[in-house]
Amino acid sequence: MSYIKLSPQSGSPSKCGRRVGQNYKIGFYLKTAKPGQDKKHLPKAEGSVPSQARDKSETYIIEYRPAMVRFASVAVVGSAMAGVASVAIAGSKVDYQSGAVHAHIMARKMEHWKEEEQAGLMNSAQYPELGYTPCVNGFAAAIPGDSMNTFRCRNVDLYHFLPHTALGSSVGRGSSSWGWTSADGREFVVVGQMDGAAFAEITQEGKLSYLGRLPPHSVPNMWREIRVVNDLVVIGSEALGHGVQFLDLKKLLTLDPARPKTFAQSDLTGYWNGLPSGRAHNVVVNEERNYAVAVGAVAADARGQMIRPHDLPCGGGLIFLDISDPANITSPGCAGGDGYVHDAQCLVYRGPDARYHGRDICYGYNEDTLTIYDVTDKTGNVTNIISISDYPGATYVHQGAVNNDQWQEYLFLDDEYDEEFATVGPMARGLTTTHIFDIRDLEKPVYTGQYAGKTRGNDHNQYMHDGFLYQSNYGNGLSVLDVASVTSDPTGAGICEAARFDIYPEDDEEVGGGRVRTSGTWSSYAKFQSGFILVHTIERGTFVVKMTSKECEKPASCSADNCMRALRASHIPGRLEESQQFCWDFTRRLNKDATKVPEYAAKACGSDPVQRVSSACACIPAPTVPVMTRTDTFRYWPTLYPTPTAS
Known part of the structure; x- marks a missing residue:
């Protein structure tokens, strides 16, 4: 059975009208109609959508009947900006629920990337391989005198850059990325490209050594998300029919860079495609409990357009994957009680809220809200929602990270489009803004403030490592924030930028020092013991950089000379x-x-x-x-x- 949001008043899917403490459960019934068959006379059968649902000769209609969704708290967060209404502004609630806002954002990106393609920026062959370049007086001049290969920086040196073409791609267009460290300490990266995922090793000198690639399971697509759990890489995509690929990364250990390997689908360690149309916007893993989650799995019409029928199984929410036997992956259930989930962080809870200590918690970034789930029970498709919160100027709640996996008190959240559409706070000036929530009471999160960067640009992905927040902010590049002060000053006033490396010099002379557009870096990975940081970009390819210091910038020493x-x-x-x-x-x-x-x-x-x-x-x-x-x-x-x- 599967679960969606339900309005107590009408029985229809909605984020409105919910009352705390009311329980709902929704089980779906499947009807199958052969061509020409009268749908009204079909029997109803409880169960899951079968794999043959992709058969175009049949029409599948999904109906929902009452069963169980539990809400602990629904909160609209009080504004940290005095007098500002707390409301998502890109569209109405219905626009978020229907998928119209997400479709709008994805189409804007595709239109922008088409413009970049026409301008020649997507041809990664034009970007030369770059070697070690120190950051001196705020710039890493990889090619002296070439402004397009001179990168603004602070406390970060460039070690290596390879374009997509040198990483085996004929199309390029980078997306997600992740890292893996083998048992003997070797460091590897997996980077998403439109035509698959590329594998490379980072050598002790900080150079990328290309090893091979895994093609997509279906058609090429810009959205390719990558995570690693133990020795298993998990790859999802927005491509129709793609499903979720699983590959044992130990297979990389014997590869020869002189003969890069293209893996076949038969080389996969596991594969799962119980998704409505084979597509998922993102994949998430819980490394401690060894499970994966597919999120943002929606349907598609005959032309390949995204659709979100109100009766979609799992509602585009959290779809749990049991990967204990990677060769036989199954899904015990899903949590669709708050509809579409764009991204999530799933952790064993450790923190001050004793009611949830030791339970499996997912922090869901659900387009217009931060939704916190208790997912300890993954079977039976029961959604346990702890709280639902929003904040001033919420436009597209994209992704985030807690301040400390081992003691979860605060959460940093990026809103991908508030810099473009919000008219409050620093977002109104287009400044990259990180939002802060106090989550010490999981049932009553409090929005406490924000940190704004100095230049314009969209934010995209961020992850915590050793007390620092590593952000990939599109055209602004890599930004490393010292967020230690948030536990004593949750307004964000004490947060400072410890390091940066701007991988997109094309927009540096724009008003505000950047452009609010989805160019530049999609993702980064900073958890290698060596200190090397992977920065993966859309147009160019992959950078390897390393911090030289984690000290925030001090005020300049100024002398009153002539x-x-x-x-x-x-x-x-x-x-x-x-x-x-x-x-x-x-x-x-x-x-x-x-x-x-x-x-x-x-x-x-x-x-x-x-x-x-x-x-x-x-x-x-x-x-x-x-x-x-x-x-x-x-x-x-x-x-x-x-x-x-x-x-």
Whole structure:
């Protein structure tokens, strides 16, 4: 049986109208109609959608009957921004439930990526292999004098870069990625591409050594999600008919990089495809309890468009996979009580809420809410929802991470599209924003504040490791945040950026220092013992970087010399504002051109004006990033998946 959201008033699926303490259960009945057969006279049979449901000669209709969904708490979080209404703004509740918001976002991405393809940016063969390059004075100049291969950075050195073509892909277009460490300490990466997943080893020198690839189980697709549980890689995709692939990564240990291997589907350790149309937006794993979860599994119409019928089995929610025997993977049930789940973090609960200690908890990022589930019981498809919360400006609740797996007190959440659509807080200026929840009471999460980056850009994925939050923020690249202060100051005011590496220099000179668009890095992985960090990108390929320090930036040491006085000259109307704009523009690139220094500064800064003015600019406050002009509003977009052309 399967479970969906249910309104107590009407019996129809809804996120509205729920009352705490009411229990519902929904079991589905299947009717099968042969061509020409009258559907009204078919018998009803309780069970699961059979594998032959993909047979186009039959029509399947799913009906729901009452059975069980439990809600512990439904909370609309009080605003941490005074006077601001707490509401998801990209669309109405119905728009989220129907999938219209998700379809809109995915179509926007596809339109943008099509533009990048037409501009030649998706041809990864044009991006050269890059070797070790230290970060010096805020830049890693991998190719001196080439602004497109000079990367803004702080406390991060570049060790290696390989384009998608060097990682076996004819199409490129990177997506998710993950890492694996073998029993003997070797470090490997698995990176998603439109035409499959590539495998590489990170050598002791920090270089990528390409080993082979696993093609998709069906057609190419941009969305390919990857996780690792123990020695097993789990790969899902939005591609129709793809299912979930499982491969024992120990098979990589004997591969020869001189002869990269293309795995066949017969090489898989396991495969499961009990999904409505073979597609899942994401896959999740619980390493401690050794299970996997497919989320965001929706149906598709005859043209391949996403559809979310209200009676979809499991509602696009958490579909649990028993992987104890990888060769015979089964699903004991699902939790669809809050509908579509975009991503989740599933952990054994350890934290201050004694009611849930030791239980299996999933933190669900459900498009317009943070939904916390107790998934200890994965059989019988009973949904136990602990709480449902939102926050000011919620637009597309995308992904997140708790501050400490071993003591879960706070949660960091990224909203993929609040920078584009929200009109409150730092999101209104398009600044990458991380939202903070106090989850010490799982039944009553409290929204406590946010951390805003200094440049414009969408956020995407983030993970905790050793007390630091590693973020892949599209065009802003890798950002490493020191979040230790959140336990004493949950407003986020004490959070600071310890390191960064901007892998997308194309937008560095935009207003706000970046572009609110889905270009750049999709994912990163920072859990290697060696300290090497994988940064995987959409257009270019894969970077290997390493931090040189985890110290946050300190205020610049400023001396009131002639150079500084010239830039700040308060007796000259408008001079400070002029200098602010000059410094912003001048320092966005690695600049050695003295002719770009304005005359008033060149005269005052002496014989080495570039060096002197660069130092002085560190003491000039950056211009305020203005509120972003919105040129687009929510609307319905088609979401067909065209077959890509090889780059």
